[in-house]
Amino acid sequence: MSISCEIIKDLLPLYHDGVCSNESKRLVEEHLTHCEGCKAELQAMDEFLPINNAEQNLKEANAIKNLSKKWKKGMFKSLLKGALFTLLSVIILLFVLYLFMDIRIN
Numbered sequence: 001m002s003i004s005c006e007i008i009k010d011l012l013p014l015y016h017d018g019v020c021s022n023e024s025k026r027l028v029e030e031h032l033t034h035c036e037g038c039k040a041e042l043q044a045m046d047e048f049l050p051i052n053n054a055e056q057n058l059k060e061a062n063a064i065k066n067l068s069k070k071w072k073k074g075m076f077k078s079l080l081k082g083a084l085f086t087l088l089s090v091i092i093l094l095f096v097l098y099l100f101m102d103i104r105i106n
């Protein structure tokens with residue numbers, strides 16, 4: 001019994017993830033014994049997909065970590081700047097008020 005490569009290629013992702021039925025699994029394995037093309041396709045899934053996914057996940061995780069680190073640092077800095085700026089403004093305002101009142105009293 002010969003199944004077309006199209007059907008096998010449809011089944012390969014399911015077979016690769018181990019979610020196809022036993023009957024499909026048997027058909028795929030049978031086909032793979034005499035079809036190099038589909039065998040290569042399955043090997044490509046084995047070799048590339050998990051590695052790429054893992055690498056990409058790792059990169060994304062690192063990028064998010066770095067981003068949140070930077071963001072936290074940036075937020076802390078801008079908070080500090082904001083606090084300093086507010087403090088400075090209040091001091092200047094008080095000083096001006098003090099001068100103004102001093103002039104008026106005298």
Ligand SMILES: [Zn+2]
Nearest residue numbers: 005008035038
């Ligand atoms: Zn095939």
